[in-house]
Amino acid sequence: MAQSDSSSAPSAPLAASAGTSIDDPATPEAYLAYLRHLRRLSEHTVIGYAQDLQELQKFAAAQSGSPSLAQLNFQHIRRLTSQLHGQGLNPRSIARKLSSWRGFYRWLAEMHGLDTNPVEGIRAPKKSKPLPKALSIDDAVRLVAQSSGETSAEPALRADRAMFELLYSSGLRISELVGLDLLPVRESGYESGGWVDLEQNEVHVTGKGNKQRIVPVGRHAMAALRDWLAVRGSLVKADPHPLFLSARGSRISARLVQLRLKAHALSLDIPANVHPHMLRHSFASHVLQSSGDLRAVQEMLGHSSVSATQVYTALDFQHLAKVYDQTHPRAKK
Known part of the structure; x- marks a missing residue:
């Protein structure tokens, strides 16, 4: 049946x-x-x-x-x-x-037996790309400057502070951050992709397409790095090269940095879903707001084309529009 x-x-x-x-x-x-x-x-x-x-x-x-x-x-x-x-x-x-x-x-x-399909070859309009999400300047500074209430003497917390400061200070990608070595190394079968020059206050990184660039490191980030380096030696085990180490002494993973950053933001009651790339967006947006120099931001981010950097001008305009709405006497409804 x-x-x-x-x-x-x-x-x-x-x-x-x-x-x-x-x-x-x-x-x-x-x-x-x-x-x-x-x-x-x-x-x-x-x-x-x-x-x-x-x-x-x-x-x-x-x-x-x-x-x-x-x-x-x-x-x-x-x-x-x-x-x-x-x-x-x-x-x-x-x-x-x-x-x-x-x-x-x-x-x-x-x-x-319809001869032709009238829809073939017709495409929908391109999807508008959402603007990158950036923190406010106050939230960004609070995120990288404050501890979670635990003792900052713990090696892991010192590493967190140094990593978060460096992400925001220099606009690094998470892959660039975790790939940093303590010193530049070139030996058989291995060559450093990046490192921090403590004397020149700058970070050398290898980004997308093996494109190398040098980015300044701010005073607060340098202080956090030196604070981390004072205890880093106690965690070094088999691999002496990585700048940032996990509790097991191995090179820290991107996923672990993501989890630590998110937990830190939650502990500070920062409402945004904070991730490492948001600090890169915040770096670009805040530098552009202060300087207006699109080319300089392009070079520091490592963008091959300025068009990739121009998206941050929209964030800058949003900031200016917000300031206008809040301050101009004729803007108030």
Whole structure:
């Protein structure tokens, strides 16, 4: 009995499609039946496809001559896509609708011999990249300057303070930070990717694409580094090269730094979801706010193109707009 049920289930969409023509208003219903019974998509998903097809039908009905769905062409679909974008629909939703329509027209080609798919070659507008999240200057300083209430004499806490200060002071990537060595090393089979020059107050790093750069290190970060170096020797074991060590004496991992930084931020009641790259964003944003020198920030971040750095000008404008709203007498509502 169960076998006859399963064998008869696929016949519904086939019968529906067989009884409809390419221009028949019932054709979308036949396609939805195909999705339900042959593709076995969830009802929630099929409802989404139905809504997308209804929107396409409504658009077709409003066009000159009221073309059927099969008569819509590339220009029609492109016009509808532009309309949706102009109405403020986000690119992700537009891409989903295009995917729904593209599938429908592929089915029409297979079942009814449609010559061309009017959705092929049409892409949704590019998704706008979210602005990088940066801490306020007060929160950034509080994060790197304050301890969590425990004794700062503990080696791990000294290491944390030095790492957090260095991330914010020089805008390092987390991979660059954990890759730092105590001194520059070049020996058989190993060469340092980065190190801190304590005499020149600068850090040498190798970033993306093996691009090397030298970045200044601030006074507070240098003090935190020297404080860490005073106890680092007690943790050194097999590998003498890494600047920052775990409790086991091995090179500290990026994941451990992430966890320590997040826990430290929570202990200080800093509301943001703080991660190492946020300190890099904060470094770039705060230096740009103070100096306005985009090229200098580009070099310190190690960006190969200034366009990658220009995103921080939007953060700078947000800061200026906030200051304006708070201080200008004619800005207050």
